[in-house]
């Protein structure tokens with residue numbers, strides 16, 4: 001049984017959590033910290049599939065890169081990015097980015113929400129970014145990492161938080177940060193199989209927490225399904241190009257016609273190309289695919305899209321295909337104001353892309369909310 005009482009526990013190990021913890025450590029926080037994550041690794045929605053079956057392949061099955069708009073020229077964000085660039089954790093993304101309309105006309109004038117501003121990617125692979133951000137400041141190994149622990153129950157007892165995971169573990173902490181809104185959102189009841197939203201159950205009549213939970217009633221989610229194609233050895237682009245990746249963004253009309261949202265050709269160390277087909281569930285591709293022979297239909301659609309493309313070869317076959325289902329890939333609807341990030345009465349705080357920042361629903365928002373939070377939390381714990 002784990003009986004350590006941590007100074008701080010963070011639930012979730014995505015970019016916001018790791019940025020928050022890293023920045024807190026950089027500011028001199030000396031206490032013992034735990035990050036508890038239900039997945040097998042850090043990264044969350046910026047994770048990559050390292051396939052055992054297809055050894056040697058690493059495919060970014062969430063966010064393939066990230067864009068920073070920073071219209072308000074936030075100094076904290078600028079400094080943070082400069083440090084990541086300096087330490088060679090991120091680089092300016094050199095992918096070839098192309099937007100397509102429904103007649104498959106090309107445009108280099110990018111309007112997609114994911115490619116305005118400056119675009120960055122991890123220097124290794126996206127799934128390693130959160131880990132690298134954390135390690136930047138975790139020099140004295142203050143952070144314990146727990147994986148495959150899904151927190152389903154929270155209680156605030158004698159000024160300490162007691163967390164219980166579905167797997168049966170108990171964790172204790174003086175201060176709690178929640179980096180995903182699952183434990184505050186009504187979808188938790190179905191996903192975690194609980195009768196009350198866990199944070200609502202743990203806190204009664206708190207004006208701030210009640211307001212967040214109320215706002216979240218009106219926050220919804222985009223569901224995405226991504227198909228990961230492991231191509232055969234002979235599959236290459238029509239031309240040799242000096243770019244890591246090639247990404248096609250389909251505009252709204254093209255998405256409706258072809259079913260895909262974005263197609264990422266990701267060059268592997270072995271010089272082969274992995275192809276990640278992003279699709280938004282409401283575009284109905286998935287329902288259509290269910291009716292048909294899914295793999296054959298998927299190839300048909302892919303080939304229709306690229307049959308006359310000067311760079312991309314059509315696909316007759318592939319080595320393997322796998323699917324990644326993102327139940328909550330990106331928040332939409334109402335945004336939670338930053339003024340609600342901390343609730344001192346309950347020693348609890350929140351971060352993530354679900355807050356109302358410039359980068360709502362994107363990596364930029366996850367980072368901004370985390371930088372903002374660490375600046376405040378260091379003053380009170």
Ligand SMILES: Cc1cc2nc3c(=O)[nH]c(=O)nc-3n(C[C@H](O)[C@H](O)[C@H](O)COP(=O)(O)OP(=O)(O)OC[C@H]3O[C@@H](n4cnc5c(N)ncnc54)[C@H](O)[C@@H]3O)c2cc1C
Pocket residue numbers: 011012013014015016017036037038039043044045046061062063064065066067114149150151152179180182183224226278326328329330351352353354361362363364366
């Ligand atoms: C397919 C896809 C494409 C995307 N494309 C882009 C893009 O091009 N550009 C861009 O900027 N953004 C993109 N995004 C969005 C971007 O990935 C997210 O905004 C960002 O990663 C959010 O980080 P976060 O730390 O706020 O949340 P998350 O990454 O979701 O981290 C939260 C973590 O908490 C864990 N967790 C949740 N509840 C519990 C619990 N009860 N117990 C234990 N662990 C828990 C989750 O497993 C998760 O790892 C994309 C997302 C997806 C899915």
